[in-house]
Amino acid sequence: MKPRENSLLPLEDAREAALFFVVGALCFLAALAALSAKSTYGAARAWTAEVEGEFTVSLNGADATASAEAAKLLAKVEGVETARAFTDAEINALLEPNFGQSGLPSDLPVPRLIAVTAEKGTDDLGPRLSQALHDGGYDAAVDAHSEWAGDVRHMLSVSRIAALSIVALLSATAIAVIAFATHAALLARRDIVDVLHIAGARDRFIAGLFERRFWLLGLRAGTVGALVALASVAVLIALGRSGAERTGLLPQLSLDFPDLAVLVVTPVIAGLAARIAAGITVMRALRTVM
């Protein structure tokens, strides 16, 4: 059997092993940052969508019966999906962190609460609720959750932008590192490039050798980085689930289809970035010779 022809470029050397590690690490961080950005975005959307249509109505000087009647009144307002009066037990549970399990003093005036949920796409429900309660003769205050959700939404958007910036920065760093490494590889293999050049190889042919080499390097390093990111996310999910009781407002890492797509795309982007960086670097270097 005849031996297979070797590549015109020698096998990887120590420099490329180091580059493999750097690109892999950058891809790991980029994939993790992308997943975090996506989770933050998803959490922000889900959470804000949830609170956008929620209202809490406080009835002053009302008992349980009046509260139930007010809830019925509110349920008839256009755009209201549900209106439910809180039971004594629910109110006590809400106040428990402040007053303990012994319950409230009987002479303490506590407002009755009604939870109202708006139908999807309903705008400006708050004023209509206030008007309905006023018309019904209730002394009430309507609290739209969306008003105080704004700060949280703003914080989540900042977090999302920060995560996306980190992804962009890591990608740019990876490309710069690859370009630098390609240039170093080109200098180290100047003898090979010279021989190919003198043998009549077109610039495109020589660049193609380096492009293939770095495409594979980026692809493999990116795959390793993405797999490590996948493992890390799996661990974070497991840890998150074990202590999930008080993490409702925090972004939850998940592994749904878009997350897996991020992990699949990461090595491809790394490979393409490496290939393009290598191609540009080699073509530029070759243009300095005749």
Next chain:
Amino acid sequence: MTQLRPDMFEEAAVRLDSVSLRYDSSEEILSGIDLVLKPGSFSFLTGASGAGKSSLLKLLYLAQSPTRGEVSLFGRPTSRLSRDQLSALRRRVGVVFQEFRLLGHLTAYENVVLPLRVMGRKETQYRRDVEELLTWVGLGERLHKRPETLSGGEQQRVAIARAVVTQPSLLIADEPTGNVDPDMAARLMRLFYELNKRLGTTVIIATHDLGLIRQIDAPVYRLANGLLVQESGEAAPAARRRTDPMRAMP
């Protein structure tokens, strides 16, 4: 009356018109060189170390642009050619370097076929021819050896096989016998001579080995102080030698 010969109408394989070369701000290494090598000719280039022989050859194998003047190969002024056209022209030129310049990670066979791979040829098209060529240069049993396991003479023969595998129109050799013993040097010269006679390849060999030069009746160009002077050959018939190199060589 001058008798017309067919080669008078052929384009020169190599033509240098008032070519000068300097590196950066140094003094001119070559000054106003004029040279014409006819197709199928065999020439020597000689001169002391540092005289500029390698620099002149670099101009011929298009690794260097002249500072002034024009280098034409096969009738084409190279200063007007695109990079791709220059690459195409380089494929018609075989080069043998004094230091061989073999690629260490490739076998002898792979080094030889490198120019064919550059040209995009399929291995099925050339494998048998290349094996024959390597057998012809005495390396039939060492096809799959890497350069580091070959002797200096064997490496030089691999380099020569690589230079001629595409049957180039022009063969340039820079001190091709500088790293081999006298017997091997004579055998290599015989190879060049056979290539010239059998395939009509234009050959120019840079050497300072006067013993080798004396073995072949060919024009000798000497570089000194940046100037090129023809010492023997058509312009100096008195200096011609009539030795048959095929008889003189081992």
